[in-house]
Amino acid sequence: MARRISCPSVLSRILPVLLVLALAPAARADEGLLDSWLQARVREHTAWYAAQAAGEGRSGALGLWRERAPGDKGLHDFVPPTSLAPLIRAVEAGVVNITTVALRDSGLGGMKKATGSGFVLTPDGLVVTNNHVVAGARQIAVRLSDGREFAAEVVGRDASTDVALLRLSGEGLGNLPALYLGDSDKLEVGDWVVAIGNPFGLDHSVAHGMISAKERILGVGQFDDFIQTDALINPGNSGGPLFNMKGEVVGVTTAIISQGQGIGFAVPINLVKDLLPNLRENGKLERGWLGVAINDDGTDGERRALVVKDVYKDSPAATAGVRPGDRVVAVNGRAIGSYLQLLRKVALLAPGTEARLTLVRAGATKEVTARLIARPAKEATEGLNQRASSEHDLGMTLVDLTPEVAAPMGAEAWSGALVASVTSRSPADEAGLRTGDVVTEVNRRRVKDAAGVSAALAKGSAGASILLRVKRGDTLQYLAIAR
Secondary structure, three states: OOOOOOHHHHHHHHHHHHHHHHHOOOOOOOHHHHHHHHHHHHHHHHHHHHHHHOOOOEEEOOOOEEEOOOOOOOOOOOOOOOOOHHHHHHHHHHEEEEEEEEEOOOOOOOEEEEEEEEEEOOOOOEEEEOHHHHOOEEEEEEEOOOOOEEEEEEEEEEOOOOEEEEEEEOOOOOOOOOOOEOOHHHOOOOOEEEEEEOHHHOOOEEEEEEEEEEEEOOOOOOOOOEEEEOOOOOOOOOOOEEEOOOOOEEEEEEEEOOOOOOOEEEEEHHHHHHHHHHHHHHOOOOOEEOOEEEEOOOEEOOEEOOEEEEEOOOOHHHHHOOOOOOEEEEEOOEEOOOHHHHHHHHHOOOOOOEEEEEEEEOOEEEEEEEEOEEOOOOOOOOOOOOOOOOOOOOOEEEEEOOHHHHHHHOOOOOOOEEEEEEOOOOHHHHOOOOOOOEEEEEOOEEOOOHHHHHHHHHOOOOOOOEEEEEEEOOEEEEEEEOO
């Protein structure tokens, strides 16, 4: 049996020898180098020994690496998970299987069945799932983990966020196992999460992983704000809940990248919270309008500065007392760090909703309340830095591809202008331009920002078509816009 040797014991034997050698008088001049070397080693070992006595950890191989001292608790505030079984038992009853029957898309006719996932929102039978799970469905059936099955109808749905709200019908409603919703803004990269759903029709399959990234922009719309996770998500998981370690729903699983493994996405639950009242009352996303134009060019300390550039006359913002020069830092108590976040927060709220704005004016914090209205038809969007001059009137709003905007997209900063919104039935819309596109050229002229696009458009001939080179995902294409 190998004998364990105590490092302090060995050191106590070596130190006297080192001290004798180090302090011995030099007999010859060439022994001076050896004497200096020995004294340096003595100082190193003395410091090492003092560190052990102070409990600062242990060094392996005479300082080549570090080891924790006996009794060291390791990383602060880190508790490694042992078993997720208690969490799963507590929440799985609220996860549902959704089966839909719809007409086939092909010209062959007939019906097709599809499956998805969802979760119970209220005890009286409201269920959340993905829009694409129920879009076009003629029949919807929802089955709970205890085997009970209910017919369901769509209360409201929105394709831009891929969220749908269902209502169950039948006997036995009123005591359904509703789940708790968490706060997705508090998620951090590295947090543990659990996804439960019905991949390939396999009821209540569980996958666990962690948060890989936040605020991922996939180019599918202006409400791009996805949580990325490596928890396995497969077809059939769509609409299912993503749980944190408190058993709270922090996301709705929605998408996968077919070419990759361990790359899945979920809609943040805070976005869903903002949208649900709108879906329940209106059946679709009725977008609120605030009536401000925003610059986010500068920074305020470590935070991007969202400065009010203009306030529209008789708008909710004007009525609430918002002024040009105000800095918008939060909406309904939630911090705002970019023009896209402001757009999402306001546009997801229904007309008639009160939005509490936290402003900084002349160094002082001020709160005002604005009652949102339906966006006027002439306005393409609100809450954005409208760099594209209105004189071009193409029906698109562009913003700079700053490093903060480009990083979540995996794009190169200042490599073009990001399309923040496209007005329905406008020249840009009819040409096929989409929110999330990046304009890289105008009439064969390279552009690096929104101002460059505006300048290039100003040089075009009146009435002439405009040729844009657009990057959409990993593809580049040309689009011609008729003036």
